[in-house]
Amino acid sequence: MIPAIEIKNLYKSFRSGFFLKKQLVLHNLSLQVQQGEAFGFLGPNGAGKTTTIRIINGLSYPDQGEVFIFGKENTNVGVKARVGFLPEEPYFYHHLTGWEFLDFYSQLFGYSRRYRHKRIAFLLELIGLQEYADMQLRKYSRGMLQRIGLAQALINDPQLVILDEPMSSLDPIGRRMVRDIIIDLGKRGKTVFFSSHILSDVEMVCDRVAIIIGGRIISVGKIGELVKEKVDFHEIVLDGISTDKLVPEFEVISHETNRTLIKVEGEEGIQRALTFIKVHKGKVISVNPQKKSLEDIFIDEIRKGGERE
Amino acid sequence: MKVYPIALNTFREAIRDRILYLLLFFALLMIFTSRIASLLTVGEESKIIIDVGLSAISFFGVLMAILIGITLVSREIEKRTIYNILSKPIRRYQFLLGKYAGLLLTILIMDFIMTLGLLLTLYFKSGRFELHLLLAMGLFFCELFIITAFAIFFSTFTTPILSSIFTLAIYAVGHLSWNLLALKERIASFWGKALCFMLYYLLPNLENFNIKNEVVHQLTIGWKTVLLAIGYGISYSVVIILLATLIFQRRDFV
Numbered sequence: 001m002i003p004a005i006e007i008k009n010l011y012k013s014f015r016s017g018f019f020l021k022k023q024l025v026l027h028n029l030s031l032q033v034q035q036g037e038a039f040g041f042l043g044p045n046g047a048g049k050t051t052t053i054r055i056i057n058g059l060s061y062p063d064q065g066e067v068f069i070f071g072k073e074n075t076n077v078g079v080k081a082r083v084g085f086l087p088e089e090p091y092f093y094h095h096l097t098g099w100e101f102l103d104f105y106s107q108l109f110g111y112s113r114r115y116r117h118k119r120i121a122f123l124l125e126l127i128g129l130q131e132y133a134d135m136q137l138r139k140y141s142r143g144m145l146q147r148i149g150l151a152q153a154l155i156n157d158p159q160l161v162i163l164d165e166p167m168s169s170l171d172p173i174g175r176r177m178v179r180d181i182i183i184d185l186g187k188r189g190k191t192v193f194f195s196s197h198i199l200s201d202v203e204m205v206c207d208r209v210a211i212i213i214g215g216r217i218i219s220v221g222k223i224g225e226l227v228k229e230k231v232d233f234h235e236i237v238l239d240g241i242s243t244d245k246l247v248p249e250f251e252v253i254s255h256e257t258n259r260t261l262i263k264v265e266g267e268e269g270i271q272r273a274l275t276f277i278k279v280h281k282g283k284v285i286s287v288n289p290q291k292k293s294l295e296d297i298f299i300d301e302i303r304k305g306g307e308r309e
Numbered sequence: 310m311k312v313y314p315i316a317l318n319t320f321r322e323a324i325r326d327r328i329l330y331l332l333l334f335f336a337l338l339m340i341f342t343s344r345i346a347s348l349l350t351v352g353e354e355s356k357i358i359i360d361v362g363l364s365a366i367s368f369f370g371v372l373m374a375i376l377i378g379i380t381l382v383s384r385e386i387e388k389r390t391i392y393n394i395l396s397k398p399i400r401r402y403q404f405l406l407g408k409y410a411g412l413l414l415t416i417l418i419m420d421f422i423m424t425l426g427l428l429l430t431l432y433f434k435s436g437r438f439e440l441h442l443l444l445a446m447g448l449f450f451c452e453l454f455i456i457t458a459f460a461i462f463f464s465t466f467t468t469p470i471l472s473s474i475f476t477l478a479i480y481a482v483g484h485l486s487w488n489l490l491a492l493k494e495r496i497a498s499f500w501g502k503a504l505c506f507m508l509y510y511l512l513p514n515l516e517n518f519n520i521k522n523e524v525v526h527q528l529t530i531g532w533k534t535v536l537l538a539i540g541y542g543i544s545y546s547v548v549i550i551l552l553a554t555l556i557f558q559r560r561d562f563v
Contacts, residue, residue, distance in 0.1 A: 014563065051563070057396040059562040077398045085396040091388040093318065095325040107314035108397040152393060 002071040004160045004191035005033040010065035027215045038186045040206035041195040048215040049195040053164045084158035086149050088165045094138035105152045123151040143174045163194035218301045233265045241282035311399045315407020323415040336369035340426045362427035375476045378460030383469040402554040445524040451542030452518035458549035465557040483515030
């Protein structure tokens with residue numbers, strides 16, 4: 001299947017300062033997002049997420065490299081009709097009402113009045129702003145603006161939705177709503193590409209993630225795999241065996257009445273502990289793999305990135 | 310027709326801008342009070358009203374074109390609303406054309422209101438509609454074609470303040486550029502002559518659209534002059550908008 005987004009060897013630099021010194025912000029960035037997947041683009045602030053997204057959307061031009069959306073060049077107008085985009089910290093026409101705002105964008109797709117009416121009503125309900133349809137955007141709160149921004153990104157029922165930090169500036173209810181919308185889009189076979197520096201959001205929603213640091217992709221993969229690779233050890237909670245017996249054999253982390261927590265490493269360690277507990281007529285309460293969270297991996301990578309530089 | 314929604318939105322944004330009404334208010338105030346100035350003269354009242362009125366329309370019309378024109382395009386870039394628009398299936402030149410059309414529509418309506426104010430002021434004075442003023446207004450509108458095109462052109466690559474200064478400079482230079490031809494005759498050096506000649510044809514000659522004296526003194530104006538001025542206004546604007554499109558096409562929005 002043709003990838004929804006294919007980025008090939010992207011380089012981008014900016015010139016800044018008095019002497020217009022060249023600063024490389026994207027370094028040989030390549031990435032593929034398959035159709036139908038929810039893809040998280042993770043990175044700390046200033047890593048190059050927004051620059052990449054702007055290049056994907058044809059707002060900025062790369063120094064080198066190519067971007068294809070559904071197999072066609074990203075600047076192709078026909079392809080843009082299949083894409084929805086919510087920029088980071090979007091600003092809107094404050095003079096328009098919520099309805100007029102959505103109507104304006106839907107007109108850019110050349111839809112009939114009747115279809116526009118139906119689609120806008122549906123989207124306003126989806127984001128829970130139907131009561132504010134006739135209010136000017138200048139009176140909207142930041143969260144409401146983010147929501148109406150999301151609605152404009154979905155106005156064309158896009159095959160690919162690109163969201164730049166969609167959950168920033170949202171309260172917990174707003175985040176939940178955005179998360180649900182992303183999950184729902186996934187269920188309907190849409191491709192969602194979204195950037196974030198908030199890991200828990202990505203962890204809950206995405207099939208795959210790419211971690212970008214300092215303009216380079218550090219790792220790409222399924223969250224499960226990225227995390228699985230990093231299982232450090234297992235913790236076993238047990239009962240019925242005194243610590244005196246356990247200490248020579250295992251590392252005892254804590255002991256309370258009826259509960260002892262031991263730490264074992266690797267599959268062999270688990271088997272040895274389980275046999276030991278059985279022999280000593282103890283009871284296993286739980287075996288918990290202690291994985292590194294995405295956040296730990298993220299911080300590790302940032303640290304490594306810093307060391308490399 | 311993707312230009313249409315952009316033009317309509319531009320128009321909608323412009324007419325909801327308070328600064329427009331402030332300028333309109335002062336323009337109308339000046340037109341109505343020209344009656345007072347006319348009392349100072351004997352037998353020439355209408356001429357004074359027309360003179361002051363046309364000057365007011367010209368001054369405030371240009372101010373509107375510059376202030377609204379520059380803020381409307383720059384604001385899109387500065388406030389990043391342009392990111393949303395350009396990610397939609399629309400070409401960059403369509404966006405600029407939409408902006409240009411929306412601005413011209415706004416200015417046309419404002420000019421119409423100011424002209425109506427002037428016609429009514431004159432009607433109350435002389436009891437008849439001085440419809441020959443419409444020709445002066447029509448040509449002035451052609452001048453605004455060029456001024457607005459420049460406002461958009463500068464907005465595509467520089468900041469709002471610099472755009473306003475540059476456009477104002479073009480307005481001033483445009484009304485003085487005819488002097489370059491006179492200067493050319495007085496300069497002995499070949500290169501000096503060549504420079505004057507080149508600048509004269511490069512810079513807009515906005516005096517082509519100024520028929521205020523003819524209108525005030527009710528002199529006949531040849532159709533050839535009018536048609537040439539209209540042709541000049543349209544072609545000059547097309548070139549400027551084309552240049553703006555070329556720059557805008559390569560502009561990196563970061």
